[in-house]
Amino acid sequence: MSSLTGKTALVTGGSRGIGAAIALRLAQQGADVAITYVHGEAAALDVVAKIESAGQRGFAIKADAADPGDAAGAVERAADDLGRLDILVNNAGIGVLGPIGDLALADVDRVLDINVRAVFLASQAAAGRLADGGRIISTGSALARFAGGPGGTLYAMSKAALAGMSKPLARELAGRGITVNVVHPGAIDTDMNPADGPFADPQRSATALARFGSADEVASLVAYLAGEDAGFITGAELVADGGYGA
Structure with a gap:
């Protein structure tokens, strides 16, 4: 396990689920961590308390990823x-699912604003603030990496865009030793997609391991990419999906 002692990180959407697990894992490995949240201040402050219990500094920043000023401003703050700033984890995101004919323009705009534009703006701001040897890691989706299901067109498109951005950005920032990668989770047990929810069985049966993953399992991969051991990995898409694409 690579030490992150002396490093600092921002995890967007870090108040719950995968984001909260990432924030805590980075703190456990020695990083000071700021998180963003848009709703649920109590949950955000609970994550900060856990970061501080791990012996690190923690901050919660209220920021709406759909607001371009907040998306970049959170990085600056x-x-x-x-x-x-050593590590940016672009984790904030939303999913709007449904048949393509049922998706309203407002749905398209909001998903792209949060899942794509906010990631671009945060990465743009981070490019000017990251220390040499820094890390940009974005949370994608296995639905964008492999065949998704009906109703997933908008969400999968938004997550696929992250790979399109990250590969050229990896080359652009390589001279400073900054790596840029995307992690594609599969079915992960969170409040948004619980392992005992109404849509869980088809997802479980689609994985080789026949189970949901945990947020901690995704966080461990992100923490690896954030550490020195992953210094030769950049412009890559790494998958944590239980064999969904196997």
């Missing part, structure tokens, strides 16, 4: 509050 995190870098200022933490004194520097």
Whole structure:
């Protein structure tokens, strides 16, 4: 396990689910961590308390990823509050599912604003604030990497865009030793997609391991990419999907 002692990180959408698990894992490995949230201040403050219990500094920043000023501003504030920025985890995202004919323009705009534009703007801001040797890691989806299901067109399109952005950005920032990667989770047990929910059985049966993954299992992969051991991995798409694409 690579130590992140002395490093600082921003995890967007870090108040619950995968984001909260990532924030805590980075803190457990020695990083000071800021998180963003848009709703649920109590949950965000609980994550901050856990970060501090791990012996690290923690901050919660209220920021709406759909707001372009907030998307970039959260990076600037995190870098200022933490004194520097070494790791950006673009985790905030939403899913709007349904037949393509039923999706309203407002649905398209909101998904692309949060899942694509916010990631671009945060990465753009981070490119100017990250220390040399820094990390940009974005949360994609196995539905964008492999065949998705009916109703997933908008969500999968938004997540596929992250790979399209990350590969050229990896080359652009490589001279400073900054790596840029995408992690594609599969079916992960969270409040948004519980393993005992009404849509769980088809997802479980589609994986080789025949189970949901945990947020901690995704967080471990993100933490690896954030550490020195992953310094030669950039422009890559790494999958944690239980064999969904096997």
